Amino acid sequence: MYTKKKCIGCRTCVNNCPASALSLTTGGVHMDHHVCTLCGKCAEVCPTKAMELSGTEYTVDYLVNEIEKETIFMDQSEGGVTFCGGEPLMHPNTLLELLQRCGERGIHRTVDTTLFAKPEIVAKIMNETDLFLVDLKHMDTEKHRFYCGVLNELILSNLRMITDAGKEMIIRIPLIEGINADEANINRSAAFLSSLSWDNKKVHLLPYHAIGIGKHEKLGTIYNPCSIPMATPSIEVQERCISIFRAYTIKASIGG
Numbered sequence: 001m002y003t004k005k006k007c008i009g010c011r012t013c014v015n016n017c018p019a020s021a022l023s024l025t026t027g028g029v030h031m032d033h034h035v036c037t038l039c040g041k042c043a044e045v046c047p048t049k050a051m052e053l054s055g056t057e058y059t060v061d062y063l064v065n066e067i068e069k070e071t072i073f074m075d076q077s078e079g080g081v082t083f084c085g086g087e088p089l090m091h092p093n094t095l096l097e098l099l100q101r102c103g104e105r106g107i108h109r110t111v112d113t114t115l116f117a118k119p120e121i122v123a124k125i126m127n128e129t130d131l132f133l134v135d136l137k138h139m140d141t142e143k144h145r146f147y148c149g150v151l152n153e154l155i156l157s158n159l160r161m162i163t164d165a166g167k168e169m170i171i172r173i174p175l176i177e178g179i180n181a182d183e184a185n186i187n188r189s190a191a192f193l194s195s196l197s198w199d200n201k202k203v204h205l206l207p208y209h210a211i212g213i214g215k216h217e218k219l220g221t222i223y224n225p226c227s228i229p230m231a232t233p234s235i236e237v238q239e240r241c242i243s244i245f246r247a248y249t250i251k252a253s254i255g256g
Helices: 012-016 041-045 060-069 071-077 092-104 119-126 141-148 153-164 183-194 212-219 235-247
Strands: 022-025 028-031 080-083 108-113 131-135 168-175 202-207 251-254
Touching (some): 012 022, 012 041, 060 092, 080 092, 092 108, 092 119, 119 153, 153 168, 168 235, 183 235, 202 235
Parallel strands (some): 131 168, 168 202, 202 251
């Protein structure tokens, strides 16, 4: 990740890149992502930390040891550990081992997921999970494919499976004006969720923000490349959404 405003143009990263993936331009340091091997050498030698290596690989043993160090605070707060991402279900074997080992230690386990995964993967993970945090982005399957790149049938089917199994769940809806905050979609969302075998019905509405722009700048990628109109829903729209869910006996709140 590259932060241009921190860069002093010293060429230290360019001169030390073993893959010759970097070049200094009038717009700052340019990285050829097709050549970069993610070795992290540029981040090691950058004197101003304009270059950063985002993400570190750990073994399961290391992570479990780190989690165990926090159990005293978990006991006091009645908390636990949350596995998120990205999408944790993209790494099912590692996730399953971590969940099992946390379960052996009596640590509460939450999985933050889109549930876009094969049912057999969800079934295995489900048996070792105490709470699911599930994103529900759009009820219209074609609009879901347009905005997210995939259809939503698999997600909805997996939602029904985990609620039929009696698993605890909180739904989170990224609320975006012009995308999914309209009455029709919220009504469809509430109707679907109320049809599930779900005792403690909770929905967290997450109003849209553009905080991701800074990350894209650091990665050298484009935020919202298709220039899709997106905005934070007004307070009135947020309250309307809460009222719709309330009508279906679902407790909705802003944030969470």
